[in-house]
Amino acid sequence: MRDIRSAGPGPDAQTSSAAFHMLGADVLPGTATRLAWQPGESFAGIAVPTPVLVVHGNNSGPVLCLTAAVHGDELNGIEMVRRVLYELDPLQLKGTVVGVPIVNLLGFKRSSRYLPDRRDLNRHFPGNRSGSSASRIAHSFFNEIVKRCTVLVDLHTGSFYRTNLPQLRADLRNPEVAVVAESFASTAIVQSAGASGSLRRAAVDAGIPTVTLEAGEPMRLQAAEVEHGVRGIFALIDQLGMYRKLRVWGNPAAVHYVSRWVRADGGGILFGKVSLGQRVREGELLGTVTDPITNVRADILSPYDGRVIGMAVDQVVLPGFAAFHIGIQPRETPDGAGGPIGDEAPDEPAAKDSLEDS
Numbered sequence: 001m002r003d004i005r006s007a008g009p010g011p012d013a014q015t016s017s018a019a020f021h022m023l024g025a026d027v028l029p030g031t032a033t034r035l036a037w038q039p040g041e042s043f044a045g046i047a048v049p050t051p052v053l054v055v056h057g058n059n060s061g062p063v064l065c066l067t068a069a070v071h072g073d074e075l076n077g078i079e080m081v082r083r084v085l086y087e088l089d090p091l092q093l094k095g096t097v098v099g100v101p102i103v104n105l106l107g108f109k110r111s112s113r114y115l116p117d118r119r120d121l122n123r124h125f126p127g128n129r130s131g132s133s134a135s136r137i138a139h140s141f142f143n144e145i146v147k148r149c150t151v152l153v154d155l156h157t158g159s160f161y162r163t164n165l166p167q168l169r170a171d172l173r174n175p176e177v178a179v180v181a182e183s184f185a186s187t188a189i190v191q192s193a194g195a196s197g198s199l200r201r202a203a204v205d206a207g208i209p210t211v212t213l214e215a216g217e218p219m220r221l222q223a224a225e226v227e228h229g230v231r232g233i234f235a236l237i238d239q240l241g242m243y244r245k246l247r248v249w250g251n252p253a254a255v256h257y258v259s260r261w262v263r264a265d266g267g268g269i270l271f272g273k274v275s276l277g278q279r280v281r282e283g284e285l286l287g288t289v290t291d292p293i294t295n296v297r298a299d300i301l302s303p304y305d306g307r308v309i310g311m312a313v314d315q316v317v318l319p320g321f322a323a324f325h326i327g328i329q330p331r332e333t334p335d336g337a338g339g340p341i342g343d344e345a346p347d348e349p350a351a352k353d354s355l356e357d358s
Contacts, residue, residue: 020056020063020096022148030058030090037100039140048106052145053085053099061095061242065149066233068100070122070156070199072107072114073218077155080213080229087234088243095242100145111219113159123195125202142202151180151240152203152210153233157225163217164310164325165276166228169194171201172255176209183239184232186250187213188309190327191257217313256327259309264289264321266298271314274324278308286324289317304328 019026023035033056036049066084068077081099088097102108104121115121119134126146127139146152158164167188170181181189194201194212203210213232216225237243264270272287274280280302290297300323310325317323 020054022054022098023052023144027054027056027096029056031056032085032088032090037141037144039137050100050102050105053081053101055085055088055090055093055097055099057093057095057242058091059094061093062150062240063096063098063148064237064240064242065145065152066097066099066155067103067145067152067199068155069102069108070104070154071120071159071218072102072104072110072112074113074155074157074159075219075221076157076216076225076229077213078102079221079226080155080233083226083230084233084237087245093243095240097237097242098145098148103141113218122199123197125197125199126206138199142199142206146199146203146208147206149203149208151236152200152208153180153236154199154203154210154212155229156212156214157216157218158214158310159218160312161217161315162310162312162322162325163276164214165308166213166215166225166232167309169200169212169214171204172257174204174209177204177211180209180236181211182252183236184211184213185235186253187228187232188253188307188327189255190259190309191255214310254307254327256307256309259306259325259327260304261310261322262286262300262302262324262326264298264300264317264323265319266291267318267321268292268296268298268316269314270312270317270321270323272311272324274308274311276308276311279306280308280326281305287311292316300324302326 019028027033033054035052037052038049066081068081078101081101085099115134124134124138126142128135129139167190168181169190169192170177171193172178172191200210200212215229216222234245268289268291270289273285282305284302286300286302288297288299304326306326306328309327312323
């Protein structure tokens with residue numbers, strides 16, 4: 001297996017201790033700087049520069065890229081990138097760490113998951129220079145930033161008023177991706193190939209080992225989730241041989257090769273009765289949905305033994321709403337449910353049974 005600590009999978013990847021070239025600039029060894037990525041004309045005809053943080057080490061090594069806010073309303077990853085990049089000492093670093101705290105700056109400014117035209121940027125990678133606006137933005141980002149990476153971590157939270165236990169989405173069938181996922185330690189891993197058009201899947205297809213770190217919920221900054229993500233990223237950096245900061249952190253976490261969303265059969269007011277990370281048994285109460293007019297209550301029971309790795313916050317829901325995400329224990333995998341989790345968000349037209357790279 002290729003050693004991801006030193007190899008550069010993409011044609012534009014760079015691992016020498018010479019100046020690091022990105023976005024038309026040369027970053028000297030042992031320095032940190034801020035660059036700007038500009039994907040061309042925006043929807044308003046005005047170019048929108050996006051900050052890119054670069055810490056280039058004094059010694060050769062991998063190029064680790066951290067991307068956050070591909071969905072503009074997902075805030076926890078922004079703070080993770082800030083903390084990691086500003087805690088690194090470039091004189092002690094082997095290789096390069098590139099952080100893009102806010103990829104979807106247009107959505108972020110509007111507190112929106114989407115681009116201004118309602119397109120999901122995370123369904124348009126690797127992009128197309130002559131396609132839709134989303135495809136053109138994705139193409140620019142993928143070619144100017146992503147192809148410079150040897151390892152990529154894409155940071156997300158839950159979406160649509162849902163929250164996620166800190167977890168990694170990774171295609172464990174790829175040995176190099178599995179190495180990256182396992183390096184985080186103490187973080188649950190969910191097997192998934194990734195949605196078509198997602199940054200993670202496009203990067204893996206381009207030969208760049210990539211995982212998605214999901215933690216928390218959108219529109220909030222959550223201290224515990226941010227701290228977990230920062231510790232996990234530093235564990236990865238340590239395992240890549242880039243920086244000695246975190247020696248030991250917890251025990252290996254569970255790997256869920258199958259997971260399923262449990263849906264509400266009726267509409268009403270949802271109240272959860274479990275918490276993230278809680279282990280549940282088949283038939284155990286997950287939550288209730290109460291009709292606000294008739295006062296009729298329906299229980300949501302777990303069809304599986306497993307662990308709650310994602311759930312909706314209390315809210316008004318419609319019938320069929322994906323409410324609780326259960327990482328199923330291997331011995332309790334239901335017949336016919338094998339294979340990776342579904343790749344589409346539960347409320348989208350092509351819905352399967354999971355929220356993928358939310």
